[in-house]
Amino acid sequence: MRSPASVLLLIALPIALTVSAASAQTSLTEIHKGRKMYAVAVDNGAIKLDGVLNEPQWKLAEPATDFIQRLPHTGMPATERTEVRILYDQHNIYVGVHCLDSAGDQGITIKDIRPDFYTLDSDGFQVVFDTFDDDRNCFLFGINPAGARFDMQIGSDGTASNTAWNGIWYVKTRIDRDGWHAEIAIPLTTLRFNKTEEQIWGVNFERRVRRKSEDSYWAPLPAAFRLGRISLAGTLLGLKGIKQGRNLYVKPYATTPFSRKPSGGTLFKPEAGLDVKYGVGSQLTLDLTANTDFSQVEADEEQINLTRYSLFFPEKRDFFLENASLFKVGRTRPFVSQPRPDFVPFFTRRIGISKDGRLIPILGGARLTGRAGKYTLGMLSMETDQIEGNPHTNYSMIRVRRDILGKSDVGGFFTSKIAEDGQYNRTYGTDINLNFFKNLDVSSYVFRTDSPGVHDKNWASYFEVGWKDDLLDLSARRLAVDENFDPQMGYISRTAMRKNAGDFELTFRPRERVPWIRYLGPAVLAEYTTDPQNSPESKSLNTYFDMVLKNGSQFQAGRISSFERLEKPLKIHLNQTIAPGDYRFADYYVSFVTDRNHLIGGSVRIDSGSFYDGTRRSYLLSGDLRPGYKFSAGLSWNHNDVHLSGGDFSTNLIGARLGYAFSTRHLFNALIQYDSDTKDVSSNLRLNLFHTPTGDFYLVYNERRSSTGKVLDRAIICKLTHIISF
Secondary structure (H helix, E strand, O other), X not given: OOOHHHHHHHHHHHHHHHHHHHHHHHHHHHHHOOOEEEOEEOOOOOOOOOOOOOOHHHHHOOOXXXXXXXXXXXXXXXXXXXXXXXXXXXXXXXXEEEEEOOOHHHHOOOOOOOOOOOHHHOOEEEEEEEOOOOOOOEEEEEEOOOOOEEEEEEEHHHOEEEOOOOOOOEEEEEEEOOEEEEEEEEEHHHOOOOOOOEEEEEEEEEEEEHHHOEEEXXXXXXXXXXXXXXXXXXXXXXXXXXXXXXXXXXXXXXXXXXXEOOOOOEEEOOEXXXXXXXXXXXOEEEEEEEEEOOOOOOOOOOOOOOOOOOOOOOOOOHHHHOOHHHHOOOOOOOOOOOOOOOEEOOOHHHOOEOOOOXXXXXXXXXXXXXXXXXXXXXXXXXXXXXXXXXXXXXXXXXXXXXXXXXXXXXXXXXXXXXEOOOOEXXXXXXXXXXXXXXXXXXXXXXXXXXXXXXOOOOEEEEEEEEEEOOOEXXXXXXXXEOOOOOOOOOEEOOOOEEEEEEEEEEOEOOHHHOOOEEEEEEEEEEEEEEOOOOOEEEEEEEEEEEEEEOOOOEEEEEEEEEEEEEOOOEEEEOOEEEOOEEEEEEEEEEEEEOXXXXXXXXXXXEEXXXXXXXXXXXXXXXXXXXXXXXEEEEEEEEEEEEEEOOEEEEEEEEEEXXXXXXXXXXXXXXXXXXXXXXXXXXXXXXXXXXXEOOEEEEEEEEEEEEOOXXXXXEEEEEEEEEOEEO
């Protein structure tokens, strides 16, 4: 492994290249900043949020129009006219939208009205605000014609996103014969911006016409990018004298859980807790939590693991999801070739969840996130209670990132885990992300861990270079991990390895020549992993052809050739193990995803080929039923049929989803799963009786049954939350 000094030198080298590119970067940005619009000040209370833009103040604002297509005909004018106006008072930013449609109300498509709906399925409108005008970070707010809401935080100029962020904002919509209208009110306390008398923000808008599969933008974007590419946005002027106010929110909660355990006993233990959010100045947010509770969070989707890597489950708990993009390192790659990341320095599922999946009570904690000038800051400290096998523990972390050279940044990371029994673990390191000429990204990091009795071979380093444009998507990267590298507050897929990988994808867009094809092309994904002595351990070459149709359907076919060297027996499934040795095998696959705009849709993937010293055939089938935008149902089946010299086995994982949206405020969701390995049926039913931007009332039912029907455990939870602003 390279010495830390040599790796740091490797990180620093691209900075010199960036200096020469800075002037070109600036001029490119100025070109795309050519679109400007002005916000108009109005008196407090002048706008009534009803989806009808009939207040005379709306006529004072010059509308943003002349949207340009990103897809399907990049660079051409949008086929339907969109008008957007922006007003503001001392409390809110107002966005008024008129989406004209030549087909009238009959041409509008609505598939979902649940919070954070899938935006590609419906007609819709989205707006992004770069409130610091730094070409890096922005807030996104999206709606569809039925008033459903979608929001997210975006960082690193679109390469990092947090879809789980939930801001406080309001919308009303109305559909009529010439299209649809919307009024959006975003409280200033929801946003973060500089404390200056006159504001300059980046802004852009997206209009989606689902029946035409058309995405158009006010500030035009190349086909390779989406709305989060905020460096290519337009400019919003006219905001003067706005302030965030006190920005203090108090969110108490109360739960009444009633549970039955495998022993047959019952438990009724009411709980109460408190979350507090306070704006420290205009750019930092302090979050405090006491007796933290996540009982309303949806259950994890079960997974089948037939690899030598550990499973990775995404975080779903709200407190840890806000500003989550701040804690990531490395660039987000466009390929979805792996179900898990290689390394996450701060993986919040380590807090409050034991290694065997049990919940550990969180006593409380604090988090400070935001910006201070050119710096982005994140600090967190959490305390967990003691349960059997897990002592009282403190989890703390510090993240600092500084903007440099246009759209680049450099940062530092530190985590600390200290248990009551004296055990500790620390992870610390530095990372850098560089951007050249809009399309070229260079990323690198170096990390080290400290634990009792471990003093060497505890480093990890990473380097990646990637290029992305309308035709080409490629990257090359190297990850080196020592055998004693142990980030106990993070996630590492594998230690004691050197992993070299590269991705290459060509994206051809036929446009008018073949109008029913959105894009198609070949791709190659290669990985080569060795031990620290450079002896081969794993190789993988995935070559495939991908085609996406204008209606959203997707076809993919490919071949994955693999090599695995096992130094010790690998437990692949329950009692089946694979003997040490060298194995070469190949898998062929084909998949198809239907257009989601129909009553019945779904997907299918079939894999077949050799597997270690035997064969494997797998099927992944899913079907969806959506007769309207209120009801949805889905069924999935994941089957593996494996034949090995040491024995044969099969696995089945079945999942069923049901959803019904009585309105945007009253929602029901159910997730039912069956795993043939455990032979258990688990159910998670959630009824959101009252959902608003400032509060929720949940009724949750969790149950686990054996295949014989015996109830193993059961819980009924009632939870009420409400945000009080000051």
